[in-house]
């Protein structure tokens with residue numbers, strides 16, 4: 410059997426869906442524990458809402474190909490996200506570890522959507538382009554926000570630690 414652009418595209422969509430489920434899980438765990446960092450908490454909650462919309466857009470793309478999302482893969486990914494969030498929660502510098510991990514995760518998502526956008530035309534799914542671009546733009550905005558706030562988060566973390574020690 411020959412592999413078609415459509416096959417690669419559908420696998421990519423499934424992977425992106427599992428990726429967003431993992432992102433949602435990570436942000437849900439994090440948002441509960443960000444009381445000391447209200448600006449990060451607000452941003453994470455905002456991106457969590459965006460992520461739920463992104464999942465719906467991906468489901469639309471999958472349905473257009475006559476596919477449903479892969480629940481098995483989603484389950485594995487959300488278990489991984491939970492254990493990652495838990496491991497970071499046990500670290501004293503949880504906020505920093507989560508910030509670095511979120512930065513990496515957003516860039517991973519950006520690459521995944523760029524790949525899907527490359528494939529959607531040859532997969533005969535040109536109509537999906539606007540949905541995938543909407544997801545890409547949100548990831549780019551979130552990645553830029555994190556990049557711009559690494560310094561402030563670090564200073565806030567230092568202040569929180571100094572307050573605790575005083």
Ligand SMILES: [Fe+2]
Pocket residue numbers: 432456460515518547548551
């Ligand atoms: Fe994201």
